[in-house]
Amino acid sequence: MKRRLASTDLIPINVPELGKKTAIHEAGHAAAIYLGNKQKQLPPVFFQLHIQAQGNNTPTTECLCTSYDTCTHNMTKIEGGRLIHTLPASVDTAISGFSDSEKQAYLLAYEADIINLLAGPLAEAYYLALRDDEPISPNLITPNSLHYYGGASDLESVNQYLACLYTDPLQQTAKLSELFLAAFEFVNTTSHWQAIVALADTILGSRKDVLNCAEIMSVLDIYSYRGRNSAWC
Structure with a gap:
């Protein structure tokens, strides 16, 4: 997903750290798309990760850019992964002719897409909290604060989903x-x-332009299984 943390002035950006945060962010999306959807027994969906390799002109420390979004050294972006390919004008209208089981399946997929969008910036926030030895919980972070974790574009998409689901702002909230x-x-x-974390490490160590779906799933399968038997956090 696109990062967006804009500024009208040139700001110093720590390129290696931006790479780590972006890798964690996109790995969060990918893990939720694959592992989360699989847990919900949702159908498989195509996705892959595009990686911009660091070249000889890539700064090893800082660069000056107008925003994190416009930094040319922002290296990773996920493609695909949505279960709902086209948002309806109204979910109620879209599913009005469905059977009860079809409605339930559609709404499960619809909500899964929203969760998968939120998982990216939440993974970045989680990484930064661990890095800085700070606590993190749902009581200490809000959906709106995800703007500070490269999540502005993700939140825009989430709000579009919610607007099609409910017209009442209170229900959306x-x-x-x-x-x-x-x-x-x-x-x-x-x-x-x-x-x-394992997928983010794979992204950062990859010499490929693209990690395909099978490669991503292999990493996630291996390390999610190991994690079930690990005390690491």
Whole structure:
């Protein structure tokens, strides 16, 4: 997903740290798409990770850019991964002719997409809290604060999903809180977090332009299994 933390002035950006945060962020999306959807017994979906390799002109410390989004050394972006390919004008209208089981399946997929969007910036926030030895919980971070973790674009997409689901802002807020908690619990699960970190390490160490779906799933499968038997957090 696109990062967006804009500024009108040139700001110093720590390139290696931006690379780590972005890798964790995109790995969070990928882990939720694959592991989260699989847990919910949702159908498989195509996704892959595009990686911009660091070249000889890449700064080893800092660069000056107008925003994190426009930094040319922002190296990783996920493609695909959505279960709902086209948002309806109204979910109620879209599923009005569905059977009860079809409605349930559609809404499960719809909510999964929202959780998967939130998982990226939440993974980045989780990484920074661990790095700085700070506590993190759903009581200490809010959906709106995900703007500070490269999540502005993700939140825009989430709000589009919610607007198609409910017209009442209070219902939208309640659903966002519910799915935000689900996304946090996903990232906070030891096996999932270990898989996210392993995939981020794979991204940072890769010499490829693209990690395909099979390669991503292989890493996530191996390390999520190991994480179930690990005390690492």
